[in-house]
Amino acid sequence: MPTITETKLQWILQTLYDTTRVPAFYLKRGIDRHPTLSPELVNQLLSTPVHLKIQLMDYNIQMDKMILMPVSTPEGQDLLVLWPNAQSYVEHVPFAWDQQLNSTTFIEPNDLHQLLSVAIMAHYLLHHEILDRNQVLEDNKHVLNINNHAEGVLELSLLEQRERRLFHKSYLSEKKVFDQVRLGNKHKMLLYLKQHMELNGVYGTLSKQNSLRSKKNLIIAAITLGTRAAIDGGLYSESALTLSDTYIQHIETLSRIDSIHPILLKILGDFTERVAKVHRAHNSKDILLCQEYIFNHLYDDLSLSVLSAHLQISPSYLSRKFKEETGEALRIFIQRQRIEEAKNLIVFSDYRLSEIHTLLNFHDQSYFIKVFRKHTGFTPKEYRNRFVVKPS
Numbered sequence: 565m566p567t568i569t570e571t572k573l574q575w576i577l578q579t580l581y582d583t584t585r586v587p588a589f590y591l592k593r594g595i596d597r598h599p600t601l602s603p604e605l606v607n608q609l610l611s612t613p614v615h616l617k618i619q620l621m622d623y624n625i626q627m628d629k630m631i632l633m634p635v636s637t638p639e640g641q642d643l644l645v646l647w648p649n650a651q652s653y654v655e656h657v658p659f660a661w662d663q664q665l666n667s668t669t670f671i672e673p674n675d676l677h678q679l680l681s682v683a684i685m686a687h688y689l690l691h692h693e694i695l696d697r698n699q700v701l702e703d704n705k706h707v708l709n710i711n712n713h714a715e716g717v718l719e720l721s722l723l724e725q726r727e728r729r730l731f732h733k734s735y736l737s738e739k740k741v742f743d744q745v746r747l748g749n750k751h752k753m754l755l756y757l758k759q760h761m762e763l764n765g766v767y768g769t770l771s772k773q774n775s776l777r778s779k780k781n782l783i784i785a786a787i788t789l790g791t792r793a794a795i796d797g798g799l800y801s802e803s804a805l806t807l808s809d810t811y812i813q814h815i816e817t818l819s820r821i822d823s824i825h826p827i828l829l830k831i832l833g834d835f836t837e838r839v840a841k842v843h844r845a846h847n848s849k850d851i852l853l854c855q856e857y858i859f860n861h862l863y864d865d866l867s868l869s870v871l872s873a874h875l876q877i878s879p880s881y882l883s884r885k886f887k888e889e890t891g892e893a894l895r896i897f898i899q900r901q902r903i904e905e906a907k908n909l910i911v912f913s914d915y916r917l918s919e920i921h922t923l924l925n926f927h928d929q930s931y932f933i934k935v936f937r938k939h940t941g942f943t944p945k946e947y948r949n950r951f952v953v954k955p956s
Contacts, residue, residue, distance in 0.1 A: 568637060568690060569638075573635065573637075576689045576690060586646055586647075586682050587647055587648070587651070588644065588646050589601065589650070590643075591643040591644075591645060592637075593610060614632050616704070617634070618683045618684065620676075620680075629648070629649075629676060629679055630646060630647040632644075633687065676774075677697075740760070740908060742793040743793070745790055745794055745832055746794070746839065747797060748798075748841075748842070750840065752859065754833065779824050780815050780816065783821075783827055783828065786828055787831060790831065791807070791835070794836075797843075798842040815827070848889060850877060850885060851889045851890065854871055854886065857874055858901055871894070902924045903936055906932075906944070909923070910947055910951075911948070917948065920932075932944070
């Protein structure tokens with residue numbers, strides 16, 4: 565393989581980024597510090613055996629694709645790395661990125677065919693040799709086989725997890741969202757969805773070679789969960805399933821999805837509103853206003869006298885009417901909603917367990933523990949130990 569000067573390499577890096585927005589890195593052996601990537605990552609990449617002109621590699625458990633290309637210089641053999649999703653890993657902005665660090669790449673991070681096209685162009689710029697895409701794919705088939713990953717993938721995945729603390733988003737946080745769909749409470753659903761989106765963690769990768777397909781699959785999975793929650797909330801199953809089919813068919817027509825969040829806001833909001841309409845159709849105005857007041861005042865006094873005074877009806881009428889329409893005693897409904905809130909505080913807040921029962925107006929801690937165990941099967945301490953992930 566002919567040698568190439570470092571000046572030409574710098575020009576190639578700049579040109580690749582300017583034309584494709586794919587970050588490209590030149591890793592030189594014998595250099596203690598790379599200006600952009602961590603020493604651990606550089607060492608891992610330089611120690612990876614590169615036997616092909618264009619070598620495809622999965623960086624992590626999310627099948628994040630990168631290309632490794634050997635480069636011969638007068639000083640020896642170094643490495644050119646093409647990495648569409650590098651922005652999450654860089655320590656300093658590379659010279660080639662200028663002020664464009666936050667600009668979107670022209671290709672999807674895991675779009676294999678487009679990434680290979682960039683690599684083939686890079687190889688041509690380096691060596692003036694045209695490579696056949698099908699042959700490059702054939703050469704890298706061992707990477708594309710999910711049961712036979714390249715040798716360094718596991719080590720690199722573990723390195724990434726240690727450096728980035730990469731975990732899936734909380735299941736309990738997700739459950740809060742769909743519980744509110746089931747209850748028909750759009751305000752709280754949107755609040756919990758926003759909190760879920762802002763949590764540390766990643767969404768799963770549901771298609772390893774196509775980012776658009778992965779996003780569609782994530783949205784379809786959310787639609788499925790939303791459909792089941794809406795049916796549990798009282799929406800007629802045929803209506804819910806037809807709505808689900810309509811949304812999924814629409815998602816399949818999209819040729820680009822920049823973010824799944826606005827789409828989920830619209831779809832889950834629609835499901836939640838429809839559940840709320842069903843609730844309003846089945847319950848009287850007084851009971852709906854009572855439930856709404858309870859949802860919004862879980863930290864306040866929710867005695868029968870307070871609720872009846874707010875609704876301007878008699879306590880006995882409210883108690884009887886609530887049980888008739890919902891099938892549940894008002895006291896038990898309030899208790900259940902407060903325990904749901906207590907679960908959220910235990911998992912997502914820094915309050916001590918001894919403080920939570922006071923916040924939620926339980927008259928003493930032993931009674932709170934008794935009620936909590938009745939509704940969840942755990943004591944508050946057992947629940948925190950079971951569901952709260954402590955940093956190592």
